[in-house]
Amino acid sequence: MTSIFLSQPVKSLFRLQESQAKALATLRIKTVRDLLYYFPKRYDSITSSKLIVDLVAGDQVTVYGRIKNLKTGKSFRGKMPKAEGTVFDETSSVKVIWFHQPYIAKLIQNDSLVKLHGKVSERNGVISMLNPEIEPVSSVPGTIGNSLFAEQGEDGASVGAMIPVYGESKGITSRWLYHALQKLFSSEDFSGIVDPIPEEIRERYSLPSLTTSLIWIHSPKKEADSVVARKRFAFEEIFFIQLKNEQQRAIHSREKAFIIETKSVDENGKVTGSKKTVEEFTSRFPFPLTESQHKSIEDVLADFAKGYPMSRLLEGDVGSGKTAVAASTAYAAVTSRPKGQNFGTLQVGYMAPTEILAKQHFESFIQYFRHMPISIGLITGNGCRKFPSKLNPGGWTDISRSQFQKWVANGEIAIVIGTHALIQKSVAFKHLAYVIIDEQHRFGTAQRQRLTKKQAQMPHLLSMTATPIPRTLALTLYGDLDLSLLDQMPSGRKKVITEIVVPAHRDNVYEKIRTELQAGRQAYVICPRIAEPDPDKEQTLAAKSVKAEAKRLQSDVFPEYRIDIMHSKMKPAEKDKVMDRFSRHEIDILVSTSVVEVGVNVPNASIIVIEGGERFGLSQLHQLRGRVIRGNHQPYCYVFTSESAQAKSGKVGQGARAAAPKQSDKTADRLKALVTAKNGFELSELDMAQRGVGELYGSKQWGISDLAMEAIKNIKMVEAARKEAKAIIEEHPTVEKLAAGFPLLSQALEAKKDIHFE
Numbered sequence: 001m002t003s004i005f006l007s008q009p010v011k012s013l014f015r016l017q018e019s020q021a022k023a024l025a026t027l028r029i030k031t032v033r034d035l036l037y038y039f040p041k042r043y044d045s046i047t048s049s050k051l052i053v054d055l056v057a058g059d060q061v062t063v064y065g066r067i068k069n070l071k072t073g074k075s076f077r078g079k080m081p082k083a084e085g086t087v088f089d090e091t092s093s094v095k096v097i098w099f100h101q102p103y104i105a106k107l108i109q110n111d112s113l114v115k116l117h118g119k120v121s122e123r124n125g126v127i128s129m130l131n132p133e134i135e136p137v138s139s140v141p142g143t144i145g146n147s148l149f150a151e152q153g154e155d156g157a158s159v160g161a162m163i164p165v166y167g168e169s170k171g172i173t174s175r176w177l178y179h180a181l182q183k184l185f186s187s188e189d190f191s192g193i194v195d196p197i198p199e200e201i202r203e204r205y206s207l208p209s210l211t212t213s214l215i216w217i218h219s220p221k222k223e224a225d226s227v228v229a230r231k232r233f234a235f236e237e238i239f240f241i242q243l244k245n246e247q248q249r250a251i252h253s254r255e256k257a258f259i260i261e262t263k264s265v266d267e268n269g270k271v272t273g274s275k276k277t278v279e280e281f282t283s284r285f286p287f288p289l290t291e292s293q294h295k296s297i298e299d300v301l302a303d304f305a306k307g308y309p310m311s312r313l314l315e316g317d318v319g320s321g322k323t324a325v326a327a328s329t330a331y332a333a334v335t336s337r338p339k340g341q342n343f344g345t346l347q348v349g350y351m352a353p354t355e356i357l358a359k360q361h362f363e364s365f366i367q368y369f370r371h372m373p374i375s376i377g378l379i380t381g382n383g384c385r386k387f388p389s390k391l392n393p394g395g396w397t398d399i400s401r402s403q404f405q406k407w408v409a410n411g412e413i414a415i416v417i418g419t420h421a422l423i424q425k426s427v428a429f430k431h432l433a434y435v436i437i438d439e440q441h442r443f444g445t446a447q448r449q450r451l452t453k454k455q456a457q458m459p460h461l462l463s464m465t466a467t468p469i470p471r472t473l474a475l476t477l478y479g480d481l482d483l484s485l486l487d488q489m490p491s492g493r494k495k496v497i498t499e500i501v502v503p504a505h506r507d508n509v510y511e512k513i514r515t516e517l518q519a520g521r522q523a524y525v526i527c528p529r530i531a532e533p534d535p536d537k538e539q540t541l542a543a544k545s546v547k548a549e550a551k552r553l554q555s556d557v558f559p560e561y562r563i564d565i566m567h568s569k570m571k572p573a574e575k576d577k578v579m580d581r582f583s584r585h586e587i588d589i590l591v592s593t594s595v596v597e598v599g600v601n602v603p604n605a606s607i608i609v610i611e612g613g614e615r616f617g618l619s620q621l622h623q624l625r626g627r628v629i630r631g632n633h634q635p636y637c638y639v640f641t642s643e644s645a646q647a648k649s650g651k652v653g654q655g656a657r658a659a660a661p662k663q664s665d666k667t668a669d670r671l672k673a674l675v676t677a678k679n680g681f682e683l684s685e686l687d688m689a690q691r692g693v694g695e696l697y698g699s700k701q702w703g704i705s706d707l708a709m710e711a712i713k714n715i716k717m718v719e720a721a722r723k724e725a726k727a728i729i730e731e732h733p734t735v736e737k738l739a740a741g742f743p744l745l746s747q748a749l750e751a752k753k754d755i756h757f758e
Contacts, residue, residue: 005189006033019171026169040164053091057122065089070110072102095128162220181218196748207232234711242725245479250733253308255458258433260304260336281331290488299484300329310460316486317680318626322464326436327368333434334414346433350417355380356576362417379418435459468680470688472718498637498675523607525591528615530567544611550591561588568595603631613639614667618687622680
């Protein structure tokens with residue numbers, strides 16, 4: 001009965017108008033379960049509702065009143081588009097301003113009753129509210145404190161009320177959602193819902209039951225109720241994620257994979273049994289490996305020998321040497337014979353996200369393997385190449401797609417590098433033993449199986465990323481993968497000189513950039529947006545644009561240099577063409593959005609300018625800065641920002657001021673950390689603490705709720721959920737055994753297929 005109740009369509013229980021049905025569909029509320037798990041985004045309390053005369057700067061409050069004098073305009077400083085008005089109640093009035101939201105003046109009717117929620121500010125003795133939430137209401141409470149949601153005392157006053165506030169859509173309000181949920185709570189079917197989380201686990205971590213938690217999160221009598229309920233649902237979601245991870249690990253451990261043993265190949269192609277083969281291979285590198293590179297290679301080689309498919313994430317800071325690890329481990333595969341054969345080699349597939357990166361890796365692997373009788377192929381949407389060439393033994397040649405596919409299918413090409421063209425139906429491998437994915441955080445089982453084609457064995461998988469990931473996030477979102485870290489930089493790598501620059505010192509920086517350009521170097525300029533916006537449009541941001549900034553730099557600052565642009569709305573082929581021209585130094589300054597490809601190697605680019613630095617997160621700033629550490633020249637990163645964002649960061653860079661608005665403190669601390677932090681891992685932890693996991697990585701991308709994304713910051717909760725999930729799957733490793741031992745848990749896990757991780 002429980003599962004039937006939870007799967008019932010909401011429309012079968014409530015009389016819905018057409019607008020309400022559409023609104024529920026927009027909110028993705030189709031079933032009873034969807035409605036029950038549609039949690040409030042916050043709570044208003046009676047104590048937070050105030051008369052305007054009682055407002056104090058710094059308060060987070062709710063205000064009711066009549067709004068008048070609505071109009072649009074632009075701020076005096078910065079010329080930011082805005083809407084503004086004045087809200088009156090029987091005691092006083094308060095000025096309200098919405099920066100970057102001029103459309104509000106059109107959405108809200110002048111002289112209407114409204115409810116405001118936000119923070120109170122004060123400047124020069126004048127009280128105001130900046131960017132508050134606003135909602136039209138039909139009436140203003142006669143006495144602040146009366147509430148439909150509150151318990152009533154003997155005198156009729158509200159006691160201890162917490163009013164749930166939900167994300168709304170036209171046709172569905174918070175009030176409607178509240179009453180709909182109360183109707184569900186009063187039904188017999190609701191009281192019969194059985195909790196899928198085993199009771200002993202709930203008791204171990206003091207978690208309330210499912211029905212209690214649902215009531216507490218939607219209609220708490222006190223703040224502690226909502227806190228405990230949110231803790232329970234956060235644990236539940238992370239627990240189910242960990243169950244999926246452990247299930248996937250159990251599935252992989254039952255699959256067969258090629259056992260790859262480290263061997264050596266002499267110049268005549270003869271395989272020997274030397275145990276020091278990888279050391280022999282890496283001794284030819286023009287640089288010594290770091291300890292973390294050695295450790296990562298050992299991790300992969302140990303996995304190769306286990307007989308079931310490796311699933312490993314290689315996480316390394318920008319420039320930490322992931323490609324060298326990939327080449328060294330690929331060497332172990334291509335020097336191994338297929339079982340039962342004394343000829344041929346196992347094959348390696350190396351997939352890159354873009355054509356320019358695939359070509360770059362192709363050239364790198366030629367340098368790594370040119371002393372060996374190993375064939376290397378490249379396949380992209382624009383053609384195929386093979387190394388070595390019969391006509392040019394030291395170089396590569398273009399070959400037809402059909403010939404390329406034939407040589408891959410018969411095993412003649414040992415290392416195949418490409419874009420997603422690698423997983424086309426027409427590309428079939430003979431002995432694919434090892435797959436390396438570059439800058440693809442997730443590589444699904446379905447895609448992996450497409451690479452295996454009709455082979456009896458699954459390939460080993462190494463997924464690589466240059467985005468440092470906080471430990472809790474890695475344990476959760478990448479929990480089905482083993483983790484190897486490259487947390488050391490190669491010796492001799494020059495540290496980027498980073499400066500935070502306010503507008504008054506732009507000209508000084510431009511002269512420094514000109515000196516580098518005169519020395520033959522190149523520069524990136526990163527802007528937050530593509531084109532100048534219509535200031536009257538919704539959500540307009542006052543930020544530099546690629547097109548306008550490129551035009552300004554060309555006409556006013558660097559007229560003697562070649563400037564071009566790149567942005568996300570360009571077709572992939574167009575972006576590749578621009579990056580190719582930049583890498584061949586046909587462009588001196590590339591003005592781009594943050595779309596600049598991760599991992600693209602342009603050694604001559606030694607300068608990066610980031611406009612609107614306060615608009616980027618630490619991890620993204622660090623990633624962008626990494627574009628200029630590929631060469632032997634001293635790299636520079638100039639982060640241009642507003643004076644208010646700079647002010648608190650002391651003597652970082654140039655021109656810091658002593659005073660700044662309080663709201664810029666976090667931004668200033670973040671920019672200062674960019675200069676002082678030791679590495680990207682440290683920055684990623686700080687970024688997560690300041691901005692939250694959901695904002696950093698996007699909950700929609702993963703199919704995970706905002707509640708769980710925030711809970712990922714809690715290392716104790718993540719480790720506890722992982723421990724419990726691991727214990728259950730060790731005893732019930734198959735889907736069938738889990739269904740027999742924990743039927744409710746199995747059903748709930750099956751219902752959570754929307755956690756996709758792609």
